[in-house]
Amino acid sequence: MKRTISTLFACLLAVGLLACSKQGPDTAAAPEASAAPAAVAEATVGLSISTLNNPFFVALRDGAQAEATAQGVKLIAVDAQDDPAKQIASVEDLIQKKVQVILINPTDSDAVANVVKQATAAGIKVISLDRSVNGAEVSAHIASDNVAGGKMAAEFLLEKIGGKGNVVELEGIAGSSAARERGQGFHSVVDGKADVKLVAKQPADFDRAKGLSVMENILQGNKNVQGVFAHNDEMALGAQKAIEAAGLKNVVIVGFDATPDAVAAVKAGTLAATVQQKPELIGKMGVEAAKKLIDGAPVDKSIPVPLDLVKQ
Amino acid sequence: MTPQQKATLQKLGPFIALLVVCVGLAFMSPDFLTVGNLMNVMRQVSINALIAFGMTLVILLGGIDLSVGSILAVSSVLTAMLMKAGYDPMLATMAGILAGALMGSVNGLVVAKGKVAPFIATLGMMTVLRGVSLVLSNGSPITGFSSDFFSMLGGGYLAGLVPIPVVWTLVMFALFWFVLKKTVFGRHVYATGGNPEAARLSGVKTDRVQIWVYTASGAMAAMAGVILTSRLNSAQPTAGVGYELDAIAAVVLGGTSLAGGRGWIFGTLVGALLIGVLNNGLNLMGVSSFYQQVIKGAVILLAVLLDRAGKK
Numbered sequence: 001m002k003r004t005i006s007t008l009f010a011c012l013l014a015v016g017l018l019a020c021s022k023q024g025p026d027t028a029a030a031p032e033a034s035a036a037p038a039a040v041a042e043a044t045v046g047l048s049i050s051t052l053n054n055p056f057f058v059a060l061r062d063g064a065q066a067e068a069t070a071q072g073v074k075l076i077a078v079d080a081q082d083d084p085a086k087q088i089a090s091v092e093d094l095i096q097k098k099v100q101v102i103l104i105n106p107t108d109s110d111a112v113a114n115v116v117k118q119a120t121a122a123g124i125k126v127i128s129l130d131r132s133v134n135g136a137e138v139s140a141h142i143a144s145d146n147v148a149g150g151k152m153a154a155e156f157l158l159e160k161i162g163g164k165g166n167v168v169e170l171e172g173i174a175g176s177s178a179a180r181e182r183g184q185g186f187h188s189v190v191d192g193k194a195d196v197k198l199v200a201k202q203p204a205d206f207d208r209a210k211g212l213s214v215m216e217n218i219l220q221g222n223k224n225v226q227g228v229f230a231h232n233d234e235m236a237l238g239a240q241k242a243i244e245a246a247g248l249k250n251v252v253i254v255g256f257d258a259t260p261d262a263v264a265a266v267k268a269g270t271l272a273a274t275v276q277q278k279p280e281l282i283g284k285m286g287v288e289a290a291k292k293l294i295d296g297a298p299v300d301k302s303i304p305v306p307l308d309l310v311k312q
Numbered sequence: 313m314t315p316q317q318k319a320t321l322q323k324l325g326p327f328i329a330l331l332v333v334c335v336g337l338a339f340m341s342p343d344f345l346t347v348g349n350l351m352n353v354m355r356q357v358s359i360n361a362l363i364a365f366g367m368t369l370v371i372l373l374g375g376i377d378l379s380v381g382s383i384l385a386v387s388s389v390l391t392a393m394l395m396k397a398g399y400d401p402m403l404a405t406m407a408g409i410l411a412g413a414l415m416g417s418v419n420g421l422v423v424a425k426g427k428v429a430p431f432i433a434t435l436g437m438m439t440v441l442r443g444v445s446l447v448l449s450n451g452s453p454i455t456g457f458s459s460d461f462f463s464m465l466g467g468g469y470l471a472g473l474v475p476i477p478v479v480w481t482l483v484m485f486a487l488f489w490f491v492l493k494k495t496v497f498g499r500h501v502y503a504t505g506g507n508p509e510a511a512r513l514s515g516v517k518t519d520r521v522q523i524w525v526y527t528a529s530g531a532m533a534a535m536a537g538v539i540l541t542s543r544l545n546s547a548q549p550t551a552g553v554g555y556e557l558d559a560i561a562a563v564v565l566g567g568t569s570l571a572g573g574r575g576w577i578f579g580t581l582v583g584a585l586l587i588g589v590l591n592n593g594l595n596l597m598g599v600s601s602f603y604q605q606v607i608k609g610a611v612i613l614l615a616v617l618l619d620r621a622g623k624k
Binding site: 052074076077078079081082083084085088089090092093094095096097098108110111113114134135 | 341343346348349352355356359453455456467540543544545546548550551553554591592595596598600601602604
């Protein structure tokens with residue numbers, strides 16, 4: 001008896017599945033016809049975010065949502081919860097939903113390549129936000145302008161030390177795009193200034209403990225330092241500890257990222273400034289670019305987002 | 313109603329719930345009931361379903377396997393490393409699955425021979441193996457496989473329509489269904505889960521049953537891991553976090569009792585489909601990801617409560 005029942009259910013499942021896939025096109029055809037005019041009236045943009053468990057990305061989504069409301073675009077935001085598998089699943093859902101443009105903030109630049117190709121094949125334009133996509137073409141990449149940020153930090157640093165003195169640069173992980181671009185912006189300002197000498201330039205891998213030990217070593221050889229630019233706040237805070245321990249006063253330290261720790265340090269006066277990304281602006285510019293694509297207007301391949309300087 | 317009819321109706325509960333949700337979604341989202349989307353959902357479900365099949369056996373024994381997510385990650389990283397080292401992709405795939413089975417058998421040994429509660433044994437393994445996957449991969453994703461065989465595992469289609477992961481899921485479903493319904497081993501699983509002492513006294517080698525069941529669970533997690541790696545074209549050391557809970561949810565939604573001894577594999581397939589369909593439908597409808605979690609949790613609670621009420 002039990003056996004026959006279970007066989008029956010297995011058959012039922014098979015029939016159910018078959019029926020499902022058979023019904024598909026017929027039932028889909030009717031609503032599609034009626035939905036077509038509505039789709040023209042209302043542009044729909046999908047936004048796939050790596051995680052909403054982080055204020056940075058929540059701000060990004062809020063910026064996108066506000067701009068979408070302002071532009072009269074429907075925005076569907078999906079959350080990957082930092083899981084590339086969840087991200088491709090939700091982007092596939094957006095493809096099924098036939099959104100016109102997908103804004104993607106990859107959890108992992110390589111892992112999303114396949115699904116980006118899938119979207120492109122389905123005629124959907126893709127724009128990457130904040131992190132780039134490796135191995136697939138996107139219509140545009142929108143991210144913080146790290147070069148401008150490095151420049152901004154350097155200009156502030158020089159102003160604070162009165163345009164002359166010895167400065168130190170703590171670099172991020174060698175070869176990473178953030179380290180490269182932030183360094184490039186910094187050097188574009190500092191290099192060639194007669195009164196400014198770059199006494200040391202060493203990698204500390206974006207790490208606070210390394211920032212501390214690298215700075216300690218630098219200070220062993222050269223106590224006469226007026227300014228430090230670190231490619232991120234963690235290294236800046238590590239360097240600050242080393243400078244404090246060495247008993248140096250009035251050293252201007254500028255970090256990058258505006259982490260809560262660093263902002264508190266800026267308020268307390270131990271850091272001079274930190275460069276802050278504007279996530280809500282990334283979201284806003286993402287929707288702007290998406291709207292342009294929907295309207296058939298051209299969009300730049302790379303769209304840099306300006307940064308802010310947090311200072312006392 | 314005879315008790316037998318009542319039992320039949322109860323077993324059908326999850327299936328009816330799935331049908332109700334499907335019909336509801338078909339009305340609410342015009343994109344839901346299309347062949348493309350149904351295939352899309354089934355492909356998304358396949359990872360969870362594969363893990364949940366193994367988990368069903370474990371839960372039938374009255375046990376639990378929290379290490380599946382970590383086994384998935386280690387197997388995925390191992391397979392990727394072997395391919396990167398130049399081994400044949402098919403060989404690497406089989407080695408990855410075998411490694412998962414081995415990790416599962418360690419779980420089984422610790423539970424059966426070491427008399428450690430499954431919750432604790434697999435919790436320990438979960439932590440150890442998460443560490444192993446990070447050690448092996450040095451914390452970063454492994455990408456760039458160029459094998460056609462391997463990319464087909466997760467991304468290919470049978471007859472241009474049915475995604476390969478779905479084919480695997482159906483094959484494994486049939487295998488598990490057969491083993492549980494038609495083999496002596498299957499009967500021993502039910503017997504051991506129902507009353508271990510009685511099973512042992514009537515000659516069932518319960519230790520051996522346990523070891524094999526955890527081995528199967530490990531192998532299924534590894535299989536899911538290999539398919540996921542192929543889908544992402546990237547092995548993520550942090551993949552699979554929280555997957556054990558999705559699998560347990562699928563098993564419980566399908567009507568398998570956490571107390572052991574009662575349940576079936578068809579229910580698990582339906583449970584996994586229910587979770588997948590909800591994910592997909594809520595994405596299609598543009599429901600905020602925060603609300604999605606609330607809704608999914610509530611559905612799981614409701615389904616189990618209804619199941620309980622029916623059993624009284």
